[in-house]
Amino acid sequence: xxxxxxxxxxxxxxxxxxxxxxxxxxxxxxxxxxxxxxxxxxxxxxxxxxxxxxxxxxxxxxxxxxxxxxxxxxxxxxxxxxxxxxxxxxxxxxxxxxxxxxxxxxxxxxxxxxxxxxxxxxxxxxxxxxxxxxxxxxxxxxxxxxxxxxxxxxxxxxxxxxxxxxxxxxxxxxxxxxxxxxxxxxxxxxxxxxxxxxxxxxxxxxxxxxxxxxxxxxxxxxxxxxxxxxxxxxxxxxxxxxxxxxxxxxxxxxxxxxxxxxxxxxxxxxxxxxxx
Amino acid sequence: xxxxxxxxxxxxxxxxxxxxxxxxxxxxxxxxxxxxxxxxxxxxxxxxxxxxxxxxxxxxxxxxxxxxxxxxxxxxxxxxxxxxxxxxxxxxxxxxxxxxxxxxxxxxxxxxxxxxxxxxxxxxxxxxxxxxxxxxxxxxxxxxxxxxxxxxxxxxxxxxxxxxxxxxxxxxxxxxxxxxxxxxxxxxxxxxxxxxxxxxxxxxxxxxxxxxxxxxxxxxxxxxxxxxxxxxxxxxxxxxxxxxxxxxxxxxxxxxxxxxxxxxxxxxxxxxxxxxxxxxxxxxxxxxxxxxx
Amino acid sequence: xxxxxxxxxxxxxxxxxxxxxxxxxxxxxxxxxxxxxxxxxxxxxxxxxxxxxxxxxxxxxxxxxxxxxxxxxxxxxxxxxxxxxxxxxxxxxxxxxxxxxxxxxxxxxxxxxxxxxxxxxxxxxxxxxxxxxxxxxxxxxxxxxxxxxxxxxxxxxxxxxxxxxxxxxxxxxxxxxxxxxxxxxxxxxxxxxxxxxxxxxxxxxxxxxxxxxxxxxxxxxxxxxxxxxxxxxxxxxxxxxxxxxxxxxxxxxxxxxxxxxxxxxxxxxxxxxxxxxxxxxxxxxxxxxxxxxxxxxxxxxxxxxxxxxxxxxxxxxxxxxxxxxxxxxxxxxxxxxxxxxxxxxxxxxxxxxxxxxxxxxxxxxxxxxxx
Numbered sequence: 017x018x019x020x021x022x023x024x025x026x027x028x029x030x031x032x033x034x035x036x037x038x039x040x041x042x043x044x045x046x047x048x049x050x051x052x053x054x055x056x057x058x059x060x061x062x063x064x065x066x067x068x069x070x071x072x073x074x075x076x077x078x079x080x081x082x083x084x085x086x087x088x089x090x091x092x093x094x095x096x097x098x099x100x101x102x103x104x105x106x107x108x109x110x111x112x113x114x115x116x117x118x119x120x121x122x123x124x125x126x127x128x129x130x131x132x133x134x135x136x137x138x139x140x141x142x143x144x145x146x147x148x149x150x151x152x153x154x155x156x157x158x159x160x161x162x163x164x165x166x167x168x169x170x171x172x173x174x175x176x177x178x179x180x181x182x183x184x185x186x187x188x189x190x191x192x193x194x195x196x197x198x199x200x201x202x203x204x205x206x207x208x209x210x211x212x213x214x215x216x217x218x219x220x221x222x223x224x225x226x227x228x229x230x231x232x233x234x235x236x237x238x239x240x241x242x243x244x245x246x247x248x249x250x251x252x253x254x255x256x257x258x259x260x261x262x263x264x265x266x267x268x269x270x271x272x273x274x275x276x277x278x279x280x281x282x283x284x285x286x287x288x289x290x291x292x
Numbered sequence: 293x294x295x296x297x298x299x300x301x302x303x304x305x306x307x308x309x310x311x312x313x314x315x316x317x318x319x320x321x322x323x324x325x326x327x328x329x330x331x332x333x334x335x336x337x338x339x340x341x342x343x344x345x346x347x348x349x350x351x352x353x354x355x356x357x358x359x360x361x362x363x364x365x366x367x368x369x370x371x372x373x374x375x376x377x378x379x380x381x382x383x384x385x386x387x388x389x390x391x392x393x394x395x396x397x398x399x400x401x402x403x404x405x406x407x408x409x410x411x412x413x414x415x416x417x418x419x420x421x422x423x424x425x426x427x428x429x430x431x432x433x434x435x436x437x438x439x440x441x442x443x444x445x446x447x448x449x450x451x452x453x454x455x456x457x458x459x460x461x462x463x464x465x466x467x468x469x470x471x472x473x474x475x476x477x478x479x480x481x482x483x484x485x486x487x488x489x490x491x492x493x494x495x496x497x498x499x500x501x502x503x504x505x506x507x508x509x510x511x512x513x514x515x516x517x518x519x520x521x522x523x524x525x526x527x528x529x530x531x532x533x534x535x536x537x538x539x540x541x542x543x544x545x546x547x548x549x550x551x552x553x554x555x556x557x558x559x560x561x562x563x564x565x566x567x568x569x570x571x572x573x574x575x576x577x578x579x580x581x582x583x584x585x
Numbered sequence: 586x587x588x589x590x591x592x593x594x595x596x597x598x599x600x601x602x603x604x605x606x607x608x609x610x611x612x613x614x615x616x617x618x619x620x621x622x623x624x625x626x627x628x629x630x631x632x633x634x635x636x637x638x639x640x641x642x643x644x645x646x647x648x649x650x651x652x653x654x655x656x657x658x659x660x661x662x663x664x665x666x667x668x669x670x671x672x673x674x675x676x677x678x679x680x681x682x683x684x685x686x687x688x689x690x691x692x693x694x695x696x697x698x699x700x701x702x703x704x705x706x707x708x709x710x711x712x713x714x715x716x717x718x719x720x721x722x723x724x725x726x727x728x729x730x731x732x733x734x735x736x737x738x739x740x741x742x743x744x745x746x747x748x749x750x751x752x753x754x755x756x757x758x759x760x761x762x763x764x765x766x767x768x769x770x771x772x773x774x775x776x777x778x779x780x781x782x783x784x785x786x787x788x789x790x791x792x793x794x795x796x797x798x799x800x801x802x803x804x805x806x807x808x809x810x811x812x813x814x815x816x817x818x819x820x821x822x823x824x825x826x827x828x829x830x831x832x833x834x835x836x837x838x839x840x841x842x843x844x845x846x847x848x849x850x851x852x853x854x855x856x857x858x859x860x861x862x863x864x865x866x867x868x869x870x871x872x873x874x875x876x877x878x879x880x881x882x883x884x885x886x887x888x889x890x891x892x893x894x895x896x897x898x899x900x901x902x903x904x905x906x907x908x909x910x911x912x913x914x915x916x917x918x919x920x921x922x923x924x925x926x927x928x929x930x931x932x933x934x935x936x937x938x939x940x941x942x943x944x945x946x947x948x949x950x951x952x953x954x955x956x
Contacts, residue, residue, distance in 0.1 A: 022390060022392050024387075025387045025390050025392050026392065028383065028384070028387045029384065029387050029388060029392075029398045029402075032380075032383075032384040032387075032398075032402055033398065033401040033402060035380075035458075036401070036402065036404070036405045036458075036461075036462070037401070038420075039416035039417065039419060039420055039458075040416065042416070042419045042420065042427060043415075043416065043419060046419065054425050055424065055425060057424055057425060057430045059419075059425065059427060105311075106311045106312045106315065107312065109308040109309070109311060109312070110308060110309040110311070110312040110313070112308055113304075113305035113306075113308035113309045114305075114309065115295060116295065116298055116299050116305075117298055117299055117301065117302075117304070117305035117308075118298055119301075119302045119305045119306060120302070122305070125309050125313060128313065128316060128321075129309075129312060129313070129316055132316055132320045133572060134565065134568045134569045134572045135320050135324055135565060135568070136515075136519050136568065138518075138519040138520075138522060138541045138544075138564070140320075140323045140324055140327050140561050140565070141541075141544055141545055141548055141549065141557070141561065142327070142330070142544070142548040142549070142554060142557045142558055142561060143322075143323035143324070143325075143326035143327040143330065143558060143561065144319065144323040145549075146323070146326060147318065147319065147322050147323050147326060151318070162315070162319075163315070163318075163319035165315065166312055166315030166316045166319055166320065171312065179295065182668065182670065183295060183296045183297045184666045184667070184668055184670035185670045185672070186295070186297040187297055187632075187635070187637050187657075187664070187666070187670065188664070188666060188670035188671075188672075188731075189672075189683075190297070190636075190637065190656075190657045190658060191635060191637075191657050191658065191662065191663060191664050191684070192658070192683050192684030192687055192731075192735075193658035193684055193687040193688055194658075194683075194687055195299070195658075196299040196301065196304060197304075198687065199299075202672075202683070203672055203674075206674040206675075207672075207673060207674055209674070221406065221407050224407075224409065225407075225408075225409035225410065225411075225412075225523075226409075227409065227410065227411040227522065227523030227526075227527075228522045228523065228526075228541075228545070231526075232549070243409045243411050243412060243523070246411070246412060246415055247411050247414070247415070247523070247526070247527040250415060250418060250527065258425055261415070262419070265412060265415050265416070268409070268412055269407075269408060269412060272407035272408075272409075273404050273407040273408070275407065276403070276404055276406055276407040277400065277403075277404055280400060280403060284403065284466055284470070287466060287467075288466060288467060288470035297637065
C-alpha cells in the first residue's frame, strides 16, 4: 500500500481550501490598501502593512455614516450570547420536563414546541413585526434576542440527549437521594456537557449571523449588529470607503470563525449527531 | 422512546416547560395566527380599518404572474444552490476522507466557512464579482466580457446562487465526511475484493450508502436556500435588477415592509408556511422510514 | 443491619402480571439470592424493594416498618447495578461521596467513610480517576464502594457480575461474599447464573414466571428440587427427565423405556399407574456392563470427565456425565442409580415425597397456592 503522495487528492483539497480562502484573503489584503485605488479597481493581492491602522480607525470611529465597529461588535456579541445561552436554558428545561416527568398535556406541550420547526421567522415577517410592536419590543435590545430563543431544534436535541441517559444512572442517583433538580444539575447537565458545547457553537453562530430579524425589529443605528452594519456600508456603492468595508467585514468574520475553530471537535460531533 | 425511570410531581415539570411554551405562544403561534387572519383581510383604502375578504388575497396572489414567476424562480434558485453546494461538498469530502498527510488541517480549512453569515458571504462575493472593484468582475470586463450584475438579471441570479452555495458547502462537507466515515470499512474492502475501483466503486457502493445523508442534506439545503439566503440576496441585489433575484422571502419582505401591502404579504407568508409544513412532513416521513428500516 | 419482610407482594404492568404474590423474610445479615431465567420477574422484585417501582399490592417491611410508599432515597437501601451506573463525569471519590453529600454528611465524615471503603476494596490508588479510566473489575469495585459507604440497612445486587469476563467473575464472586459476611449487611442478590446463586446465597429463591418456585438453602434446592422447573434449572448439565408410572403399590416406578425402579426412601401415594416424571442428574448415571442401551450421538470431553449425549429407545434424550474418557462405540449401557432419583408428579411437575415425609422442605414457600 506504500505509494507516493496522492497528488490528485492534495490538488483537489488545496483547490477547495483556496476557493474558501480567496475571498477572505481579498478583504484581508484589501483592507490595508488605499480605498480610492480599490475603487479604481487596483486591488492588490498583497497586503500593505502600513495600512493596518484602518482596523483601529473602523473599530473606534467607524466608517463614514456608520457606528464604530466596537459598538456593533458589542451588540452582535450580546445578541449572539443571549440567543445561545437563552435557547440552551429554556430548551434544557423544557426537554428535561418532557423526558423525565409524566404530566398532563406532556405530549401536547412537546408537539406545540415541535411544530415551531415549521415556522421560521422568514415566513412570518409581517405578523411578527406587528406582535413585536404590540409588546413594545421594536428598537430594544431585548427585541433582538428574546423572540429568537424559542425554537424546536435545541429542545429536540436535548430531548434526544436526555433520553439517551441510561435508566440505571437515574436510578443510581435516586438511590443516592438526588431529586429532579439536583439530578439535572449534578448528573444530566454534566453528562451532556459535550452536547451543550456543540449547541453553544451552533447557536452562537446562528445568533451572530442573524440579518433579517435585526433588520426587522431595530431601525435605531445604536442597535446595529455588525452584520447589519456591513450591509449598510455596501449599500451605496459609489461613495463607498472600500478599505473600511473590508476591515469591517474582516472584524465581522473573525469572532464566529474563531468560536467554530476553537470548538471544532465538539461542534462537528454535535452537529452530525444532533441532526440524525 | 419513553424512559423507564421518571421523577414524580406535576408542578415542577409544568414550571420547566412554561418559559418555552410562553415564548412559543407569543412569538410563533400568535404571529402565525395573525398571518392567517390578515391574509384574509384587506386595508380599507380610505381609513385604517381592515375588511374581511376571505380567500380573495390568495386568489389575487395566484393570478399574479409576478408571484407565479417568483415561485418558479425560487424553486430554480433553491435547486441550483442545493445541487451546487452539495456536489462540491461531496467532491471535497470524498478526497478529504482519504488517508493523506495533513488530513486534519485540510478539514479545518474546509469547515470554517460554516461560521460566515449569509449576508457576509454577499460582501465577500462583491469583492470577487463587482464590475468595478471585484477581482473577477473587473477581469471579465477587461477581457471584453460585459459583466455587471446591476444591469443583467441573469448575471445577478448567477452571483447570488454562487454566493449562497459557497457559504453552504462546508455545512454539507461536514455531513458528507461524517457519512463517509460511518461507512463500514469492511464494506469498502469487500467491494475492493470484488474488484470495484475508482468511479465505479464510488457510484455503486459509496453513493448509495450516502443516500440517507444526501436526502437529509437536500432538505436542509432547500430550506436554507429558500429562507436563510435572504441576507445574501438582499445585501447584493435587494431582489433586483427588476425582479431578477426576487425569491419568495424577498418578495414577502418587499411587499410587506417596503410597499406596506399587509394583506398580500400575509397571504404569501401563509403560502410559505404551508410549503414548509409539506417539506417537513415529507422529510419526517422519509426519515422515519429510514430509522425503521 | 436489618430484617426485610415481603408480604403478598404483587406487581402488574397493565394486563401483564410480572410478580404473583411473593412472601419472604430475610434475617438480619442474611444473603438471599433470587435466581431465574430472564423475564421471570427477579429484577422487578429487586426494583420494588429498591423503591424504583411501586408494588401493585403487598407490603415491604424493613425492620418492621412498611416502606412501600417511600421514595428510594428514604429507604436507606443501596444498590449495585448490572452496568455499574457510575457517574461518568465524577471521579471515583466523588462517585462514592455523592450520596453522602446529598445526605449532608460533613466533609471529614465523608472522607473517612470513602477512604475506609476504598481501603476495603483496594481502590485507594484510584480515587482521583474517572470511571472511563478503570477496568471492568475496578468499576465493579467502585459500584460496590458506592453502596458500602452509605452503610445502608440493605444491599441490593442486580446481576452485578454479568458484565465481567469469566475469570474476573469468579474472583469478584468470592470477594462479594467475603465483604457481605464481613459487613453483615442483609442482602438481596439477583442473578440468572446458577453457579453464582449456589455459591453466594445463604438461601435461594427460584422464580419462575413471577412465581416463587422454591425458597430454600442451595443444597436443599439442589438435592430436593420442589418441581421439575427448579430441578431442570439448577445443576449443569441439566437433569434428565424420564416418563414413568407408579407401580408395585407405590413402591416403584415403571419407566416408559422399560425398567422398574424401586424407591429407596419409601412408597409414593397414588393409584397404580399414576403418571410420574423421574428426574436423574447426568452425574448420577453410570456406564455399566448391563443397563439401558444408549445410542451415542455426541461425546464432549471436558478433560476430567466426559458428557455423553444420546437417545434411549423410543428417542428419549439422555445425558450422562462420565468420569474420565468415554468409551468408543455407537451404543453404551447406562445404569440408573435409584438412590439419586427424583420423583415428580407428571401433571403438576411438583416433587412427590414419600408417604409420611413432610410435604417439602421446612422453609418451602406455599407457592402457586393462588392457582
